[in-house]
Amino acid sequence: MACRMNAKHGYLIDMDGVVYRGGRLIPGAAAFVNRLVENEIPFLFLTNNSQRTRRDIATRLERLGIRISEENVYTCADATASYLARQSPGGTAFVIGEGGLLTALHDHGFSIVDRDPDFVVVGECRTFNAEVMEQALNMLVNGAKFIATNLDPNCPTSSGTRPGCGALVSMLESASGRTAFSVGKPSPVMMRSARKELMLAASQTIMIGDTMSTDILGGHQLGYYTVLVLTGTTSKEDLPQFSYQPDEVVSSIASINDERLAEQALSRDLSLSFESELSAV
Ligand SMILES: [Mg+2]
Numbered sequence: 001m002a003c004r005m006n007a008k009h010g011y012l013i014d015m016d017g018v019v020y021r022g023g024r025l026i027p028g029a030a031a032f033v034n035r036l037v038e039n040e041i042p043f044l045f046l047t048n049n050s051q052r053t054r055r056d057i058a059t060r061l062e063r064l065g066i067r068i069s070e071e072n073v074y075t076c077a078d079a080t081a082s083y084l085a086r087q088s089p090g091g092t093a094f095v096i097g098e099g100g101l102l103t104a105l106h107d108h109g110f111s112i113v114d115r116d117p118d119f120v121v122v123g124e125c126r127t128f129n130a131e132v133m134e135q136a137l138n139m140l141v142n143g144a145k146f147i148a149t150n151l152d153p154n155c156p157t158s159s160g161t162r163p164g165c166g167a168l169v170s171m172l173e174s175a176s177g178r179t180a181f182s183v184g185k186p187s188p189v190m191m192r193s194a195r196k197e198l199m200l201a202a203s204q205t206i207m208i209g210d211t212m213s214t215d216i217l218g219g220h221q222l223g224y225y226t227v228l229v230l231t232g233t234t235s236k237e238d239l240p241q242f243s244y245q246p247d248e249v250v251s252s253i254a255s256i257n258d259e260r261l262a263e264q265a266l267s268r269d270l271s272l273s274f275e276s277e278l279s280a281v
Pocket residue numbers: 014015016017018209210211232
């Protein structure tokens with residue numbers, strides 16, 4: 001793979017709980033992202049929400065005060081569509097999901113059908129009903145392949161919590177006896193394809209997230225340098241229960257110093273390769 005010639009490092013940045021929370025920008029987030037843009041440090045916003053397209057998300061961030069382009073956004077809908085296009089070019093899908101997922105599948109050469117699909121694809125959806133669940137179930141029973149954009153059980157909203165993609169997937173898994181293959185965080189499929197979009201090596205990639213079971217687990221498994229921010233779902237008190245730990249824990253994205261972090265991440269990688277050389281002797 002061709003890596004960027006100039007970039008020494010780059011970032012995968014989760015959105016909800018890292019740059020905004022409940023529709024409000026987290027203080028310091030815009031300044032951090034602006035510094036990345038000014039210093040031409042590659043980064044991608046990484047989200048397990050498949051409802052919106054890259055452009056929708058870029059516009060939403062712009063309204064919150066973060067000016068980026070749609071090339072700086074990577075969703076689990078994009079990851080799912082590019083994965084399916086490699087599995088079955090020009091294939092067909094029955095979709096329980098919204099605009100972001102439908103657009104991504106179309107952009108990758110898929111047709112959306114309502115009978116005999118190659119794949120049943122489930123993403124975030126607030127408009128599903130018993131009828132579409134029954135249709136999907138019958139397709140699964142008849143042999144369609146079962147894909148989930150992600151398995152997040154629920155999503156925070158400004159008024160509380162709503163069932164997430166993972167909850168819809170569980171219903172279909174229970175009814176069909178089939179298990180979905182999930183593409184979104186922490187799946188290595190999305191974590192790796194996002195890193196490839198950045199055109200960086202694993203050792204140059206820093207993952208910033210607020211959720212241990214998706215952002216940090218996904219980054220940890222692929223050998224990225226992981227930074228947990230405490231402005232979202234995982235609190236400091238939750239940390240001891242996890243068998244894997246982030247490389248760093250910071251109070252918020254505002255306390256991240258890019259230069260120091262890059263040095264830390266890259267020096268960790270040098271010490272790792274030194275250790276592996278020693279063990280090879
Ligand atoms: Mg989050």
